[in-house]
Amino acid sequence: MTNKLNLNNLTKSEEDYLKALFQLLVEDNSVKVGNNQLAEYLKVSPASTNNMIKKLKTKNYVVSEKYGKLELTDEGSAIAVRLIRKHRLWETFLYNYLNFSWDEVHEVAEQLEHIKSYKLIDELDRFMDFPEKDPHGELIPTSKGEYKVVPKITLSSLEEGAICQLISVNDGSVNFLRFVSEIGLALSSEIKVLEVREFDKSIRIQFNDSIETVTRKFADNVFVKVL
Amino acid sequence: MTNKLNLNNLTKSEEDYLKALFQLLVEDNSVKVGNNQLAEYLKVSPASTNNMIKKLKTKNYVVSEKYGKLELTDEGSAIAVRLIRKHRLWETFLYNYLNFSWDEVHEVAEQLEHIKSYKLIDELDRFMDFPEKDPHGELIPTSKGEYKVVPKITLSSLEEGAICQLISVNDGSVNFLRFVSEIGLALSSEIKVLEVREFDKSIRIQFNDSIETVTRKFADNVFVKVL
DNA sequence: TAAAAAAGTTAGCCATGACTAACAAATTAA
DNA sequence: TTAATTTGTTAGTCATGGCTAACTTTTTTA
Ligand SMILES: [Mn+2]
Ligand SMILES: [Mn+2]
Ligand SMILES: [Mn+2]
Ligand SMILES: [Mn+2]
Numbered sequence: 001m002t003n004k005l006n007l008n009n010l011t012k013s014e015e016d017y018l019k020a021l022f023q024l025l026v027e028d029n030s031v032k033v034g035n036n037q038l039a040e041y042l043k044v045s046p047a048s049t050n051n052m053i054k055k056l057k058t059k060n061y062v063v064s065e066k067y068g069k070l071e072l073t074d075e076g077s078a079i080a081v082r083l084i085r086k087h088r089l090w091e092t093f094l095y096n097y098l099n100f101s102w103d104e105v106h107e108v109a110e111q112l113e114h115i116k117s118y119k120l121i122d123e124l125d126r127f128m129d130f131p132e133k134d135p136h137g138e139l140i141p142t143s144k145g146e147y148k149v150v151p152k153i154t155l156s157s158l159e160e161g162a163i164c165q166l167i168s169v170n171d172g173s174v175n176f177l178r179f180v181s182e183i184g185l186a187l188s189s190e191i192k193v194l195e196v197r198e199f200d201k202s203i204r205i206q207f208n209d210s211i212e213t214v215t216r217k218f219a220d221n222v223f224v225k226v227l
Numbered sequence: 228m229t230n231k232l233n234l235n236n237l238t239k240s241e242e243d244y245l246k247a248l249f250q251l252l253v254e255d256n257s258v259k260v261g262n263n264q265l266a267e268y269l270k271v272s273p274a275s276t277n278n279m280i281k282k283l284k285t286k287n288y289v290v291s292e293k294y295g296k297l298e299l300t301d302e303g304s305a306i307a308v309r310l311i312r313k314h315r316l317w318e319t320f321l322y323n324y325l326n327f328s329w330d331e332v333h334e335v336a337e338q339l340e341h342i343k344s345y346k347l348i349d350e351l352d353r354f355m356d357f358p359e360k361d362p363h364g365e366l367i368p369t370s371k372g373e374y375k376v377v378p379k380i381t382l383s384s385l386e387e388g389a390i391c392q393l394i395s396v397n398d399g400s401v402n403f404l405r406f407v408s409e410i411g412l413a414l415s416s417e418i419k420v421l422e423v424r425e426f427d428k429s430i431r432i433q434f435n436d437s438i439e440t441v442t443r444k445f446a447d448n449v450f451v452k453v454l
Numbered sequence: 455t456a457a458a459a460a461a462g463t464t465a466g467c468c469a470t471g472a473c474t475a476a477c478a479a480a481t482t483a484a
Numbered sequence: 485t486t487a488a489t490t491t492g493t494t495a496g497t498c499a500t501g502g503c504t505a506a507c508t509t510t511t512t513t514a
Contacts, residue, residue, distance in 0.1 A: 044503090046461080046463085055500095066462085066463080067463085098354060115339060117334075120321070124325060263490085274474080277493060277494085279471075294479060
């Protein structure tokens with residue numbers, strides 16, 4: 001009997017650090033993730049991350065050399081994936097059953113993802129009939145820990161004339177999500193890049209019957225599939 | 228604008244202490260609740276409760292004199308009632324929608340009750356169509372904080388020959404709840420007290436087509452309405 | 455390649471919420 | 485009504501996870 005079912009005894013903080021590291025490493029597909037980068041992402045001081053990384057290393061969830069880049073062990077990754085699964089399933093539940101809007105789900109899911117119960121999350125999954133994507137278009141890892149990392153193409157990376165479809169959005173900022181909805185963009189929207197302005201990288205896009213100019217920062221948080 | 232909607236900034240611990248105190252004061256209807264009693268209930272040391280009570284007093288949730296009995300302010304009670312509402316709504320959700328059994332819901336609800344979001348709990352309430360009772364038969368406080376405290380009659384308090392109906396059970400012990408189910412008792416079961424044995428207070432009861440002898444401790448945790 | 459900047463580390467501090475051990479007050483029993 | 489017991493309080497310790505300030509190492513830039 002392996003310790004498959006150890007109701008992992010990680011604290012909320014430890015879990016958040018592992019998830020953050022996973023997101024920087026895998027989702028943002030970085031070459032190197034450093035201590036200060038992690039600190040900035042988590043909005044804590046570099047001293048705090050340094051401290052926590054030390055602890056996670058002794059627990060064999062993280063590997064790194066002094067002054068070197070941070071990496072996750074398989075076990076560390078698995079924990080992160082489970083958290084992401086929980087986060088996205090809860091977001092889906094809030095959105096589809098409890099009348100939460102796009103921009104409201106993330107904050108509450110950030111809490112709910114730390115509830116410890118395998119049954120809870122697998123039953124929630126079943127209750128919703130095993131959804132594939134969360135309200136922001138992100139793939140939901142399966143109960144077996146299967147997680148496809150889809151390389152993300154940002155709207156900002158496209159050239160003039162490109163036509164694409166909105167696949168997912170970054171869910172971290174309430175204001176950003178509200179703005180996306182306000183201008184009429186949604187998952188699956190078809191977008192045409194009309195113009196890329198060199199001096200400030202803002203882009204002019206067409207979708208539905210609207211034409212809007214959006215900033216580079218905005219376009220960095222919109223992920224698309226080129227058609 | 229009052230601070231009605233202050234997403235109360237209490238820690239999980241502070242919340243658990245207030246809820247425990249409320250349960251001892253109101254639900255168990257005690258004349259006096261003391262520091263050690265609270266400590267025992269929460270399974271922490273008297274030093275810990277003493278410490279926490281001090282803090283809750285400075286925040287005006289608790290009132291007490293040195294060496295005196297513990298009491299809750301209106302604000303303290305209101306927080307406790309909100310927690311009980313959340314706890315029971317979650318138990319109901321787990322039981323009715325996620326295939327949790329009677330004895331599994333409490334532990335997970337103990338975590339879920341600390342999720343901070345008014346919308347979450349009110350929408351969950353609506354989603355379930357405003358249930359009145361949780362799976363253990365306990366009344367669920369309303370979103371307005373209305374909470375009827377029904378004086379509890381324990382099965383152990385009945386005399387020989389009494390006929391009653393099972394209204395609710397104490398949900399704190401998994402083993403107890405499992406045993407209740409195993410012998411075939413459930414909410415609304417009609418029970419007849421056949422015999423009360425003086426020397427050990429065990430009682431012989433009849434229900435459905437069964438006859439069982441149960442201990443005083445068991446009967447203390449079964450709440451009934453006399454018919 | 456040396457100086458400056460950035461990144462990472464360490465020491466030391468704080469708040470929270472546990473604990474034990476020692477002590478004080480209140481209650482109960484002899 | 486004194487003595488024993490129970491109840492409550494205080495002091496001091498620990499782990500967790502934050503922080504700032506100072507320092508070291510690495511990387512970049514001049
Ligand atoms: Mn999210
Ligand atoms: Mn989180
Ligand atoms: Mn319960
Ligand atoms: Mn709790």
